[in-house]
Amino acid sequence: MNREVALEVKGLFKSFRLPNERVSGVKQAVINLLKGVKGYSRQQVLKDVSFKIYKGDFYGIVGRNGSGKSTLLKLISQIYVPDSGEITVNGTLVPFIELGVGFNPELTGRENVYLNGALLGFSTIEVDEMYEEIVEFAELEEFMEQKLKNYSSGMQVRLAFSIAIRAKSDILVLDEVLAVGDESFQRKCFKFFADARSSGKTVILVTHSMDQVQQFCNRVLLIDKGHKTVEGSAMEIAQIYKELNDDTANKNISNVENRNIKLDVKFENTGDKLKFDVRINSKTEIKDPVVVFTVYRSSGETAFRWATNEQADGEVIDLSEQNRLKVELKNILPDGEFKVQVAVRSRDKSTIYAMFSEVIQFEIVSKEITNGTSWKIPAKCEFK
């Protein structure tokens, strides 16, 4: 895999000054200077984030609100300056941090197209040439001579999006833009992204919608509290994200430590039974962890999930050098590919000690001639 790097982020740190009291006056600034008070505190937003995005990637950046993903995006777009660290962009990059940047409600739709186009680097002549197509894509032919303030919010977004996608850039940066517009317009957007990806453009999508990530992204970065938490395929991250958001949605992930845990899995498919024999070997003793065993379809859907004493009052187990988990499933799985994931985490879900995605991959092929993807639910059927 010797693909060209489109964007590389190395050891990125970013903090913001938070003024303790509003210091936008000369008086306060002078007083602070005399007192030796800084007048602000620092908030560390990003801590040592590094990753690479390759050409043609559809790269997702997911995280909860306040995790630092938007800050990261603004750093990538060179709107903010990092405290330290490096961002190397190979090619041109146009961020749609927000659609319709510079849109002015007092101007007509047409005037706004030219203004917004200029912000994306298009001269008047260039906008002239693509004007018809923009209007057509936005489906706003009759409204272009009206002032933008008379547009509905959906119309504004449609117009903004139609201009934005004209941007000639090798890397597209999108911040939650998919969340807008009505259904038919969304479908249009989806199609655009699918086309962009197949034409080899690099797309960076920032979102907290796991559905979108799974639909589009081939690689995903999960970020939490300013840390790069994990990077992996959409599938893996979706699993982790789900795992962490499952029932205690307001718990935070603080870190994923890949502690010295080794996994050895044996798998046997006897036809009507699926047998898993998982040996977990932890160098250090881990007190009171939860071991989660998940079988999921390659589409990301969870087929089976089991966890050791997840309830707060459950039996406490400790993980040490020799642990063994045996799982025997009745094979009622439908045809298709399946993957197994084993995770070891703390009970409060704040820490993931180890995460093994795709430890086993197997395929179910039924001998009977059935509709290939249906679940083999035990049932009695009669036909008279």
Add this chain to the structure above:
Amino acid sequence: MMEMKKATEKYRYSMILLKELVKTDFKLRYQGSVLGMVWSVLKPIMMFAIMYVVFVHFLRFGADVPHFAVALLAGNVLWAFFTEATGRGMQSVMERGDLLRKINFPKYIVVISATVSALINLTINLTVVVIFAAINGVSFGWGVLLLPVFILQLYLLALGLAFLLSALYVKFRDVQHIWDVLLQGAFFATPIIFPITMIYYMSPIGAKIMLMSPVAQVIQDVRYHLIWQGTGTVWNMIENPFIRLIPVGVSIGAFVLGMVVFRKNSKRFAEEI
């Protein structure tokens, strides 16, 4: 080669943006007003009318100066440009905060676009001054051709100050009030509503100090070349060639200082606004 291409790309982008921002600015400024663009001509003339009635008609300022009414209008127009360019330039970065926070583009463009709008206004108004002068019986000499040089000097000064003020304004909102007061003071310390000779009769040294202000120097030079060759300027009132150059030096110095301060601070505008 790569660097060159990048630089020209950046320059092209800046020009496109500048053009569009100036255009938008003009469209928006007079939107919803019945007379529209006419106001940019009407306003200074009306201001002039008031000043004329108060200072020339009643207070008899400049009674001994030929075409003083035209000189008053010219001074007024140039001062209005200086006020508008620095005032709007100062606020331009804050006003365009939404853009700065969301897209990466050369920040100086917003300041230049604000000052260029003022410059366009000045051009329109100077045309009015020329027409007014012609009606008043002023005979133009070849010196008129020098006017663009002085306008350029005044523009550089205003742009430099706008850079400086806008960078400060992001940090301290007080700047606006301080600048308003300074401008008001400077208005009376500049020979606009009164001829420089009036000060000269009271205190020759005072008149000379007054001419050290680049705005005063430019106003006097414009009057000299456009209206009346008897106007006192730095060039004919001050003997020392080095002191003569102070106003020009101040203009260039202000421009350079403004650029340096703006460059240094503009990287963090997006975070601080």
